Amino acid sequence: xxxxxxxxxxxxxxxxxxxxxxxxxxxxxxxxxxxxxxxxxxxxxxxxxxxxxxxxxxxxxxxxxxxxxxxxxxxxxxxxxxxxxxxxxxxxxxxxxxxxxxxxxxxxxxxxxxxxxxxxxxxxxxxxxxxxxxxxxxxxxxxxxxxxxxxxxxxxxxxxxxxxxxxxxxxxxxxxxxxxxxxxxxxxxxxxxxxxxxxxxxxxxxxxxxxxxxxxxxxxxxxxxxxxxxxxxxxxxxxxxxxxxxxxxxxxxxxxxxxxxxxxxxxxxxxxxxxxxxxxxxxxxxxxxxxxxxxxxxxxxxxxxxxxxxxxxxxxxxxxxxxxxxxxxxxxxxxxxxxxxxxxxxxxxxxxxxxxxxxxxxxxxxxxxxxxxxxxxxxxxxxxxxxxxxxxxxxxxxxxxxxxxxxxxxxxx
Amino acid sequence: xxxxxxxxxxxxxxxxxxxxxxxxxxxxxxxxxxxxxxxxxxxxxxxxxxxxxxxxxxxxxxxxxxxxxxxxxxxxxxxxxxxxxxxxxxxxxxxxxxxxxxxxxxxxxxxxxxxxxxxxxxxxxxxxxxxxxxxxxxxxxxxxxxxxxxxxxxxxxxxxxxxxxxxxxxxxxxxxxxxxxxxxxxxxxxxxxxxxxxxxxxxxxxxxxxxxxxxxxxxxxxxxxxxxxxxxxxxxxxxxxxxxxxxxxxxxxxxxxxxxxxxxxxxxxxxxxxxxxxxxxxxxxxxxxxxxxxxxxxxxxxxxxxxxxxxxxxxxxxxxxxxxxxxxxxxxxxxxxxxxxxxxxxxxxxxxxxxxxxxxxxxxxxxxxxxxxxxxxxxxxxxxxxxxxxxxxxxxxxxxxx
Numbered sequence: 001x002x003x004x005x006x007x008x009x010x011x012x013x014x015x016x017x018x019x020x021x022x023x024x025x026x027x028x029x030x031x032x033x034x035x036x037x038x039x040x041x042x043x044x045x046x047x048x049x050x051x052x053x054x055x056x057x058x059x060x061x062x063x064x065x066x067x068x069x070x071x072x073x074x075x076x077x078x079x080x081x082x083x084x085x086x087x088x089x090x091x092x093x094x095x096x097x098x099x100x101x102x103x104x105x106x107x108x109x110x111x112x113x114x115x116x117x118x119x120x121x122x123x124x125x126x127x128x129x130x131x132x133x134x135x136x137x138x139x140x141x142x143x144x145x146x147x148x149x150x151x152x153x154x155x156x157x158x159x160x161x162x163x164x165x166x167x168x169x170x171x172x173x174x175x176x177x178x179x180x181x182x183x184x185x186x187x188x189x190x191x192x193x194x195x196x197x198x199x200x201x202x203x204x205x206x207x208x209x210x211x212x213x214x215x216x217x218x219x220x221x222x223x224x225x226x227x228x229x230x231x232x233x234x235x236x237x238x239x240x241x242x243x244x245x246x247x248x249x250x251x252x253x254x255x256x257x258x259x260x261x262x263x264x265x266x267x268x269x270x271x272x273x274x275x276x277x278x279x280x281x282x283x284x285x286x287x288x289x290x291x292x293x294x295x296x297x298x299x300x301x302x303x304x305x306x307x308x309x310x311x312x313x314x315x316x317x318x319x320x321x322x323x324x325x326x327x328x329x330x331x332x333x334x335x336x337x338x339x340x341x342x343x344x345x346x347x348x349x350x351x352x353x354x355x356x357x358x359x360x361x362x363x364x365x366x367x368x369x370x371x372x373x374x375x376x377x378x379x380x381x382x383x384x385x386x387x388x389x390x391x392x393x394x395x396x397x398x399x400x401x402x403x404x405x406x407x408x409x410x411x412x413x
Numbered sequence: 414x415x416x417x418x419x420x421x422x423x424x425x426x427x428x429x430x431x432x433x434x435x436x437x438x439x440x441x442x443x444x445x446x447x448x449x450x451x452x453x454x455x456x457x458x459x460x461x462x463x464x465x466x467x468x469x470x471x472x473x474x475x476x477x478x479x480x481x482x483x484x485x486x487x488x489x490x491x492x493x494x495x496x497x498x499x500x501x502x503x504x505x506x507x508x509x510x511x512x513x514x515x516x517x518x519x520x521x522x523x524x525x526x527x528x529x530x531x532x533x534x535x536x537x538x539x540x541x542x543x544x545x546x547x548x549x550x551x552x553x554x555x556x557x558x559x560x561x562x563x564x565x566x567x568x569x570x571x572x573x574x575x576x577x578x579x580x581x582x583x584x585x586x587x588x589x590x591x592x593x594x595x596x597x598x599x600x601x602x603x604x605x606x607x608x609x610x611x612x613x614x615x616x617x618x619x620x621x622x623x624x625x626x627x628x629x630x631x632x633x634x635x636x637x638x639x640x641x642x643x644x645x646x647x648x649x650x651x652x653x654x655x656x657x658x659x660x661x662x663x664x665x666x667x668x669x670x671x672x673x674x675x676x677x678x679x680x681x682x683x684x685x686x687x688x689x690x691x692x693x694x695x696x697x698x699x700x701x702x703x704x705x706x707x708x709x710x711x712x713x714x715x716x717x718x719x720x721x722x723x724x725x726x727x728x729x730x731x732x733x734x735x736x737x738x739x740x741x742x743x744x745x746x747x748x749x750x751x752x753x754x755x756x757x758x759x760x761x762x763x764x765x766x767x768x769x770x771x772x773x774x775x776x777x778x779x780x781x782x783x784x785x786x787x788x789x790x791x792x793x794x795x796x797x798x799x800x801x802x803x804x805x806x807x808x809x810x811x812x813x814x815x
Contacts, residue, residue: 083500088515088540091500308537309502309513320509 021212022230026237027154031292032112034199036350039265042245046253050177059394061234071213073381078210079306091307102300104353109292110335115263116286156287159280164243166277169250187408195351198358204299211302297331365395414758417517418539425454425476438495447527503578520763533561620649628699632661644673656685692774697800706758710751738796
């Protein structure tokens with residue numbers, strides 16, 4: 001009896017030491033940009049969109065696991081390793097791509113916050129106040145408190161389940177769509193699929209989980225626990241993606257209403273699922289926007305300090321990591337300024353920006369693949385055959401889909 | 414001065430013109446004197462040649478090596494410059510991340526040696542071949558950018574073998590760029606204004622800023638300060654720098670400052686001063702002209718016109734790096750011949766003939782005659798320039814003895 005208790009306690013202690021990176025990163029993939037993408041895609045393609053969720057979950061799980069394993073084994077971030085192995089030119093280019101793609105996502109998240117605030121009747125003036133509070137919180141708060149705050153924001157995602165139920169969807173059709181591919185291979189569907197993929201499996205997510213794990217100092221003995229934490233995070237996250245899409249598909253798609261953004265989705269849901277469902281959807285959007293508006297710019301800042309060797313970590317003070325926090329500040333300040341511009345319709349770019357995110361994935365997968373198979377870095381923890389097949393396969397499929405979908409957009413197929 | 418970024422990728426040929434491949438890396442000795450020992454040439458098809466440096470005949474746009482070259486394995490104490498030094502994380506003695514190695518600076522005379530590492534933005538831009546364009550654009554905007562450079566003496570060679578670039582100091586002491594930036598700015602002001610600005614700072618910062626000023630300014634400032642104020646500043650200064658300044662003052666003023674020092678500082682400074690109580694010490698003139706490696710020929714010509722009007726003579730421009738270490742020299746003739754936009758480091762002469770305070774006068778004059786130089790720089794153990802000695806002063810003092 002006593003033995004079981006001790007064992008149980010040990011498991012809890014280890015769990016506390018590894019829980020965080022996988023779940024938080026995965027949930028941040030459902031940021032405001034994610035909510036917007038799900039809303040737009042599900043309002044156009046309805047339940048059919050659900051058929052790509054399972055493959056996406058697998059891709060998310062394996063790529064995040066590889067990123068985490070690299071960080072645990074090498075005790076270095078992805079940026080560190082790429083700079084040391086591929087030199088300065090590759091690093092500068094990759095960082096430039098990553099920073100610009102991420103910035104689009106930051107803008108979407110900040111505008112998610114703005115939309116969330118508006119749904120609750122708050123004027124735009126609250127937006128800079130909100131982002132300022134977020135900034136000071138990240139700079140001043142200690143690391144464990146920040147982590148707890150992330151978990152609080154994640155808690156808000158439950159509202160999507162509620163709004164999905166309020167929308168009274170066709171559950172049978174939803175489940176069937178999940179298992180049996182209902183998609184078509186029209187360029188528009190593929191283009192949108194790459195965008196949905198690009199909002200769940202992200203370049204910044206690859207860098208973020210890596211740096212986060214490094215910050216958390218997860219040891220090699222806990223590799224297996226960390227792996228399961230990531231798998232569970234990937235599955236739970238996509239369960240929430242499922243509910244979000246279902247909520248929109250059951251209301252807007254069924255009634256043939258196309259929305260261009262998450263905020264209008266929240267408003268449009270109300271006539272069909274009730275005002276409460278819409279409010280819940282808006283609350284979720286606000287929490288998602290806050291989570292994304294913190295994590296995505298942090299991912300850029302982490303990548304910068306790794307690529308160029310500056311001190312940068314949530315563990316460190318503002319004084320010591322000025323460039324790190326400075327870069328964080330510049331991004332959310334610039335995004336806030338852009339979002340405050342009158343007459344700007346950012347959600348027009350929702351799908352395009354997330355498509356770009358999907359487009360850069362194969363490049364990042366390439367580096368993951370090279371590093372995770374390197375004897376000198378990974379030793380006994382190299383990729384297994386199955387992991388390599390899945391990783392390379394995902395890279396190839398995404399590349400083909402992105403080229404096909406992108407060409408379709410450009411040439412108007 | 415050369416940069417690894419400029420060497421990497423150069424074609425390597427034999428005397429007869431047979432193409433071997435491209436230079437991919439260099440091998441160097443991980444020691445206090447980091448001599449480059451071997452070239453790594455990528456011949457394609459996974460063929461790497463490691464060729465000892467002694468086979469090099471010419472190092473221009475193309476690297477030419479002897480026909481009779483042979484390859485050698487890498488030795489125990491040797492490391493790859495590209496693989497083990499470039500792009501690596503630099504950490505300070507406390508383990509704080511400082512920055513990464515962006516480029517490696519080499520000096521090619523008398524033998525190819527690593528001079529230090531470039532840690533600035535210029536070092537990044539050089540890899541894209543846009544460093545000079547970028548500098549030109551900044552100059553159009555009336556700004557200059559100096560490259561941030563760490564001297565080899567700041568790096569622990571032993572740690573390199575363990576795959577780490579560790580500094581000998583704490584980061585704070587390196588990266589507090591502010592006093593130096595401030596010093597650059599102050600050097601454009603009159604002494605009176607400098608005094609006013611310095612009086613607004615606390616002693617510690619003021620001392621740090623003064624350390625970074627050029628010796629003429631330092632001397633003039635200490636002429637203005639009371640002995641008490643001078644003593645407080647000396648307490649906060651690096652003793653080497655303090656001694657350099659004290660040496661430029663009259664003996665009476667120097668003594669007045671020293672008596673105002675605390676017991677501990679007093680002994681330290683006095684012993685350093687007695688060391689410099691040497692033949693050369695008394696002959697040093699602080700009337701010389703220094704410049705940064707990045708400044709262009711045009712800029713130097715303008716600065717000479719503006720800043721040296723009250724000099725009694727000027728023969729050379731001395732080039733110092735960000736750590737104020739002497740790294741090169743250019744004669745006025747060379748300066749006049751150089752194209753206007755060419756930065757100093759491209760045409761300066763990095764192999765220096767120098768004097769130390771302990772160099773005997775006769776050795777000094779022999780050196781001047783041998784190398785046909787009318788002035789020689791005097792440096793301390795940290796390669797900081799103390800001043801110059803002119804051939805006429807030296808000849809006069811030797812004649813006095815006879």
